[in-house]
Amino acid sequence: MSDSHDSVGIVTAQTAVFDTPLPLNSGAILQGYQLRFETYGELNAAKSNAILICHALSGHHHVAGRYQADDKAAGWWDNMVGPGKPIDTRRFFVVGVNNLGGCHGSTGPSSINPATGQPWGSAFPVVTVSDWVYSQSRLADRLGIERWAAVIGGSLGGMQALQWSIDYPERIAHALVIASAPKLSAQNIAFNDVARQAIITDPEFHGGDFYAHNALPRRGLRLARMLGHITYLSDDGMGAKFGRMLRSGDYRFGYDVEFEIESYLRYQGDKFSDAFDANTYLLMTKALDYFDPAKSFGGDLVAALKKASAQFLVASFTSDWRFSPERSRETVKALVAANRPVSYAEIESVHGHDAFLMTDEPYVQLMRAYLDRVAREVQA
């Protein structure tokens, strides 16, 4: 596949190795770690045009472009990042990073634990959104970026953008918090727990040390992903795309795949279970559950956000029921009460939670307009 004029083109991932110990919220300390990342565009002389893209549950550092011309798929946000795209790589230096605990090149449960020479597995510490932000700040140091023009993320990525604004107020000019929430609801946690239990109770999980058993808890991970997908799509969107369509003409009165929606979910589950690390999945869902920036401020989100000095864009999607517009409005209300400048957009979309990855025109226009403003500030 040849690269079009608005693609960042062929990209190469890089690795940053850190040998300074990283103390984590849990009390554990990682003696050393590495972060896998990619960059697109050029850092300007003032080092003022850098944007950090934070990924969601199953994302990674490969945000845009292709590794090889014939790669089937481009980076996960290639529709949003590139020359002339809303996150315009002619104007911005864009950084994508695989989070600590990930399974795409950054240190995580499937990495070798130097203390044992074996994969970390169950011994890998649980990390939090705040830990990620901390580790990302060290990457920023390494890249010579004192202050991000913007930190941007959808879903769990939006939580990182919000946490950046609280933990490093002086290092972030704009936080773009998309399809996210200030903390998970009981229902959100419940879905995560079913997913985790599917993985943990898979006999092939071996208490998290499946690597040593040459096993993979595929069944559990597959179920987790199938369930996840239901919460990423809207009821209406699923209805429009799949409805009650059958793969063959009529009911077959058995338990093989029958409805198109079953076929779609099982395919998604199968694909994911071959590619993703089960321990990383557990860890990412736990970071979601734990995220609650108000917690260390006595439950007062306004007090937490008073620490911030960034400007905010908060965006939600009408059909997103995983992190509904109501959840984004909680963030907006707290920002307003904390006297922080915030723009809020509730975008009409049938794409549910997944809309943050899609190209609904009002969303693209919003991002383009907001980032135009960020770019003008950078140049000013």
Added chain:
Amino acid sequence: MSDSHDSVGIVTAQTAVFDTPLPLNSGAILQGYQLRFETYGELNAAKSNAILICHALSGHHHVAGRYQADDKAAGWWDNMVGPGKPIDTRRFFVVGVNNLGGCHGSTGPSSINPATGQPWGSAFPVVTVSDWVYSQSRLADRLGIERWAAVIGGSLGGMQALQWSIDYPERIAHALVIASAPKLSAQNIAFNDVARQAIITDPEFHGGDFYAHNALPRRGLRLARMLGHITYLSDDGMGAKFGRMLRSGDYRFGYDVEFEIESYLRYQGDKFSDAFDANTYLLMTKALDYFDPAKSFGGDLVAALKKASAQFLVASFTSDWRFSPERSRETVKALVAANRPVSYAEIESVHGHDAFLMTDEPYVQLMRAYLDRVAREVQA
């Protein structure tokens, strides 16, 4: 526990054995079968005061009362059925039946297949809502009931009430269709498929023939039930009851049970996985997926309901997102278009789908008022 004045008291289950072959929608024929059932109240001389209660996914024939004075729990709808209760056993002869394919005494996958002398297991045929109604009509024959004063059910039970009105218009005076839908959405089917896949991919399932292996697919059934429970409760109701409450004071940075909602779900899952048959769970969810009374009328629900001559009560609950009020309104609109008399109530409740089992006062009043009317017709 002593029985209060409004309880049906000590009850005894009965078994009706049928040796007339039962042809099923799938094309399979059950040569013989039995139905487990209970009755409360007295059938009047005109045999005009009989009410059939149809159960939902995990329900059964034990609707009201206790088998022994010290039973911890009464029947599943004891709050609605009894002397002086909305379904008043001083006025009505109430019948509860365990559906064919069930695991509470009616013939099902865990019953002995006379052809092999072994449990049916995977050989038990898939049954539909229409098959259930057919088998229930034979039970009505056996009991001498030509026409039900009402057929009542919530969720999957409501689908049976609707199907009764279409399949046997002359045999049902009133259909009470509560927290139900005229067919499942793609999202509904998706949740069912994840539950089924959890069971089917459990290594202890053995293709449905786990009885022969002296095994139980507990892990799969547990996950299915945990997931089910999320869809039975509302986001708000779960938030009010559990929120983000932790079992111990603070985060523990591990994968053991931590949030109260996790504890609740796992307990529900554990309890269910010890008590319910996995093949019955599969079969019940499949009956849900297949339910679509419009299907044999070219997809025209109005045409299907034109066959009915019953009067209808359709009720939904505001916080029910499994079968939302919108789905009940589809039924109501089709009934109106089919020129059938229908009352519709959209009941304010935080209890989600489970509200049909609960005792929200407006719901109780509605049922009482409607069944008063049914009782007066019986006496007239």
